[in-house]
Amino acid sequence: MAKRSAAKAVRLTCPKCMAAFTVVAFLSGSVDKEAYYQQRAGEHDCTAHAKMLSSGNGEGIKNPLKASKAAAKAR
Numbered sequence: 001m002a003k004r005s006a007a008k009a010v011r012l013t014c015p016k017c018m019a020a021f022t023v024v025a026f027l028s029g030s031v032d033k034e035a036y037y038q039q040r041a042g043e044h045d046c047t048a049h050a051k052m053l054s055s056g057n058g059e060g061i062k063n064p065l066k067a068s069k070a071a072a073k074a075r
């Protein structure tokens, strides 16, 4: 059974800030994938991404769920 469109997670690289990020693409048969991916890559929120990076301060993003679990264990 062939679906006409499928949701697919694709890795894109932002042409402006060079960040790699994942988007969920909805592709149907007649869509030009390359053009679609380029368009989605151009929609990257560079400001939000830069904020996210700077808030990590080089340490990377901590998993808040893991951190709270560790805190609960320590008690």
Ligand SMILES: [Zn+2]
Pocket (backbone or CB within 6 Å): 014, 015, 016, 017, 018, 019, 044, 045, 046, 049
């Ligand atoms: Zn960007």
